[in-house]
Amino acid sequence: MTSVAQQSVTPAAGGVQFPRVLIIGAGFGGLYAARVFRDTLTQVTVVDRSNHHTFQPLLYQVATAVLAPSDIAAPIRWLLRKQPNTEVLMGEVERVDPDRRVAILDNGTELPYDYLILAAGARHSYFAHPEWEAVAPGLKSIDDAIEIRRRFLKAFEDAERESDPAAREALLTFVIIGGGPTGVELAGMLPTIARHTLRGDFRRIDTASARVILLEGGPRILPTFPEDLAAHAERDLRELGVDVRTRSMVTSVEPNAVCVGDERIVARTVLWAAGNTASPLGRLLGPSVPVDRAGRVIVNSDLSVPDRPEIFVVGDLAVMSTDGKPVPGVAQGAIQSGRAAARNVLHSIRGEGRADFRYWNKGDMATIGRYKAIGDFGHGIHVAGHPAWWFWLFLHILYLAGFRNRLSVLIEWGYAFFRYGLGARLITRNR
Amino acid sequence: MTSVAQQSVTPAAGGVQFPRVLIIGAGFGGLYAARVFRDTLTQVTVVDRSNHHTFQPLLYQVATAVLAPSDIAAPIRWLLRKQPNTEVLMGEVERVDPDRRVAILDNGTELPYDYLILAAGARHSYFAHPEWEAVAPGLKSIDDAIEIRRRFLKAFEDAERESDPAAREALLTFVIIGGGPTGVELAGMLPTIARHTLRGDFRRIDTASARVILLEGGPRILPTFPEDLAAHAERDLRELGVDVRTRSMVTSVEPNAVCVGDERIVARTVLWAAGNTASPLGRLLGPSVPVDRAGRVIVNSDLSVPDRPEIFVVGDLAVMSTDGKPVPGVAQGAIQSGRAAARNVLHSIRGEGRADFRYWNKGDMATIGRYKAIGDFGHGIHVAGHPAWWFWLFLHILYLAGFRNRLSVLIEWGYAFFRYGLGARLITRNR
Numbered sequence: 001m002t003s004v005a006q007q008s009v010t011p012a013a014g015g016v017q018f019p020r021v022l023i024i025g026a027g028f029g030g031l032y033a034a035r036v037f038r039d040t041l042t043q044v045t046v047v048d049r050s051n052h053h054t055f056q057p058l059l060y061q062v063a064t065a066v067l068a069p070s071d072i073a074a075p076i077r078w079l080l081r082k083q084p085n086t087e088v089l090m091g092e093v094e095r096v097d098p099d100r101r102v103a104i105l106d107n108g109t110e111l112p113y114d115y116l117i118l119a120a121g122a123r124h125s126y127f128a129h130p131e132w133e134a135v136a137p138g139l140k141s142i143d144d145a146i147e148i149r150r151r152f153l154k155a156f157e158d159a160e161r162e163s164d165p166a167a168r169e170a171l172l173t174f175v176i177i178g179g180g181p182t183g184v185e186l187a188g189m190l191p192t193i194a195r196h197t198l199r200g201d202f203r204r205i206d207t208a209s210a211r212v213i214l215l216e217g218g219p220r221i222l223p224t225f226p227e228d229l230a231a232h233a234e235r236d237l238r239e240l241g242v243d244v245r246t247r248s249m250v251t252s253v254e255p256n257a258v259c260v261g262d263e264r265i266v267a268r269t270v271l272w273a274a275g276n277t278a279s280p281l282g283r284l285l286g287p288s289v290p291v292d293r294a295g296r297v298i299v300n301s302d303l304s305v306p307d308r309p310e311i312f313v314v315g316d317l318a319v320m321s322t323d324g325k326p327v328p329g330v331a332q333g334a335i336q337s338g339r340a341a342a343r344n345v346l347h348s349i350r351g352e353g354r355a356d357f358r359y360w361n362k363g364d365m366a367t368i369g370r371y372k373a374i375g376d377f378g379h380g381i382h383v384a385g386h387p388a389w390w391f392w393l394f395l396h397i398l399y400l401a402g403f404r405n406r407l408s409v410l411i412e413w414g415y416a417f418f419r420y421g422l423g424a425r426l427i428t429r430n431r
Numbered sequence: 432m433t434s435v436a437q438q439s440v441t442p443a444a445g446g447v448q449f450p451r452v453l454i455i456g457a458g459f460g461g462l463y464a465a466r467v468f469r470d471t472l473t474q475v476t477v478v479d480r481s482n483h484h485t486f487q488p489l490l491y492q493v494a495t496a497v498l499a500p501s502d503i504a505a506p507i508r509w510l511l512r513k514q515p516n517t518e519v520l521m522g523e524v525e526r527v528d529p530d531r532r533v534a535i536l537d538n539g540t541e542l543p544y545d546y547l548i549l550a551a552g553a554r555h556s557y558f559a560h561p562e563w564e565a566v567a568p569g570l571k572s573i574d575d576a577i578e579i580r581r582r583f584l585k586a587f588e589d590a591e592r593e594s595d596p597a598a599r600e601a602l603l604t605f606v607i608i609g610g611g612p613t614g615v616e617l618a619g620m621l622p623t624i625a626r627h628t629l630r631g632d633f634r635r636i637d638t639a640s641a642r643v644i645l646l647e648g649g650p651r652i653l654p655t656f657p658e659d660l661a662a663h664a665e666r667d668l669r670e671l672g673v674d675v676r677t678r679s680m681v682t683s684v685e686p687n688a689v690c691v692g693d694e695r696i697v698a699r700t701v702l703w704a705a706g707n708t709a710s711p712l713g714r715l716l717g718p719s720v721p722v723d724r725a726g727r728v729i730v731n732s733d734l735s736v737p738d739r740p741e742i743f744v745v746g747d748l749a750v751m752s753t754d755g756k757p758v759p760g761v762a763q764g765a766i767q768s769g770r771a772a773a774r775n776v777l778h779s780i781r782g783e784g785r786a787d788f789r790y791w792n793k794g795d796m797a798t799i800g801r802y803k804a805i806g807d808f809g810h811g812i813h814v815a816g817h818p819a820w821w822f823w824l825f826l827h828i829l830y831l832a833g834f835r836n837r838l839s840v841l842i843e844w845g846y847a848f849f850r851y852g853l854g855a856r857l858i859t860r861n862r
Contacts, residue, residue, distance in 0.1 A: 051588055084634075087591075087634035088634075153482060202508065428574055
């Protein structure tokens with residue numbers, strides 16, 4: 001099989017129309033799909049509602065003021081600047097018309113395609129309680145992270161000037177709803193920052209007295225990890241002073257409290273890490289395209305959708321499986337499926353057969369606080385504690401480097417990480 | 432004269448009450464005033480509406496996506512962490528009651544003082560047209576800079592997806608109102624970024640075709656600089672392609688246009704750099720305290736206000752003079768007056784006489800685009816062009832280093848500057 005990527009390529013001459021590939025979403029799935037088309041005879045358009053790609057696995061560090069937003073995000077068009085056949089548009093896709101093969105933007109602009117790769121991802125979901133969102137923000141985008149950072153830092157500022165002890169305690173109580181990786185990483189970082197980064201800067205309050213409560217509805221935290229690692233993470237969290245409560249279903253979220261059954265936990269800062277719902281674009285593909293309860297599209301083995309071989313769905317918006325096992329909603333799942341869909345587009349353009357998508361599990365990690373982590377690499381290879389954290393750091397610098405200049409990341413990000421988030425501690429959009 | 436700072440100091444023992452100094456505002460004036468009290472027998476409270484000190488001379492670089500917000504801001508409490516006698520509160524001061532010697536915060540908290548240093552600065556002013564603010568944002572804070580950056584970057588994004596040529600031209604026209612240093616620095620940087628940083632990243636538009644129009648009501652730009660330097664700056668701006676128009680009074684600012692007399696300039700992005708008004712706190716000090724038309728307090732030669740020897744006003748909120756010449760509203764004016772007021776507080780505490788404030792003009796600079804600048808160092812010492820820019824860079828790294836770790840600034844800021852604002856190019860708070 002000859003790769004188009006290895007052929008010599010000339011720019012589209014007047015009149016010559018190369019196949020048009022439209023990629024919706026520039027998260028991991030969309031970005032890595034777009035890169036496959038570098039130096040191919042295609043016309044690629046990438047649409048995203050924001051102007052930047054976000055390195056999502058480190059969003060929790062922006063939310064906790066360890067890293068600055070600019071440390072983990074880069075303009076999408078800059079990332080794809082060396083692909084002359086690829087254009088980037090910032091805009092919200094309102095719907096896709098599969099019969100006419102166009103996507104329609106919020107301003108009415110129509111984007112025609114020959115092949116569509118839908119990588120629009122997921123947002124956090126409040127299930128039947130959309131009103132909880134205003135009280136308990138979730139963490140999916142840079143804007144989300146800036147909002148959580150604002151609330152987190154503002155709570156300490158307000159506590160410093162609060163004279164009423166009960167109000168002060170409420171301000172210094174942080175509740176995180178959801179014991180998955182995001183919830184665990186937020187819960188582990190908050191007490192670390194409170195005790196180390198912030199402590200010497202306050203005079204009236206002891207920031208180390210901040211309480212962090214992690215609420216998980218199920219029987220244990222980190223349900224997607226093996227039991228021994230989850231237990232290790234729970235021990236590490238408790239050591240950091242986190243109050244980990246499993247089998248704790250939240251029944252109500254109010255501006256100043258969270259209710260779990262009969263208990264009312266008074267807290268001014270509540271963060272949501274409990275559930276996701278897929279982009280609405282999946283449901284809008286038409287009656288022939290099946291979706292699950294979360295709105296994710298159930299794709300064919302080649303990542304296309306039933307009856308529409310020119311439409312592919314990848315990443316968090318897709319229900320995919322390998323050897324009967326579901327592909328997890330992590331960065332690697334999006335990267336690998338994005339690339340696989342793009343390669344199948346190229347196969348079709350060249351008249352070749354498509355390949356089935358197979359997820360290669362490179363392992364899954366989560367950090368607990370600043371210097372501990374857990375990692376599951378399959379085949380019973382489990383790591384935990386400090387060595388796991390160093391491995392996690394190494395991996396993340398490596399991956400971050402993939403989308404920015406390698407040396408610059410080592411200098412800047414490494415430095416930002418170890419200086420304990422000085423410039424990252426800004427409260428912006430306060431009014 | 433022995434300085435208290437040189438005495439050995441022990442923390443306040445139970446019952447001992449040291450003189451309470453309240454500093455309102457943590458810009459250059461307030462921050463440098465606070466630092467004078469390090470290791471003195473005083474109790475210092477610094478109040479600011481935001482949690483960070485901003486290095487204002489570089490704000491225009493955040494607004495033009497050269498630097499990230501975190502590069503030029505640091506938490507106030509972190510900057511003062513090594514002064515155990517100093518506490519920092521984040522809050523808005525609503526008014527000062529000089530008779531009771533308290534300042535009152537927005538939440539009703541009362542802050543008593545023995546000495547007050549008012550360093551609340553200025554905001555941009557729209558004179559009789561407050562409705563222009565929504566259309567033409569000004570540049571005083573990090574939040575302002577983020578908003579201007581959002582509009583600046585968004586204009587190119589919208590132009591890239593716009594098919595109507597007239598609408599596209601309006602999106603690529605940027606009008607800056609006001610030919611002072613801020614207006615000149617914004618006007619010089621916009622075409623530089625459009626031509627170099629952004630150009631290779633767009634496919635449908637030529638970002639270099641962006642028009643930048645600088646409108647100044649008076650007969651020349653940079654009226655506070657000597658004529659030869661202002662003329663040099665104007666030439667440099669024209670070389671960058673900036674359309675510099677003097678004697679151009681703006682008569683109306685609309686969402687899609689700016690009117691100058693009979694001419695209507697169609698532009699989607701309009702920035703305001705035309706005027707300042709002092710914080711309202713100056714006017715609220717009572718009938719015995721004189722203010723000028725901009726609301727600035729006319730202070731005594733020791734920087735205190737008439738009939739209230741315990742109240743000092745410094746920085747942009749004060750009308751000050753040395754040898755009959757007004758002290759300019761620049762960083763050095765705020766730094767020097769802040770320090771002088773603080774030293775006079777210490778003199779009074781020790782029963783010594785106060786010193787008159789004398790402004791030492793260290794010179795004044797402005798940059799034009801990325802690699803040119805002008806500088807006026809008094810005594811006829813004028814510099815311009817590239818050498819001036821290198822000198823400007825050296826000075827600013829030196830001063831930035833004063834409030835952050837020197838090595839870290841050299842690495843990080845220098846790097847951020849030369850990489851042409853990669854991570855800084857984020858559009859946040861888009862919804």
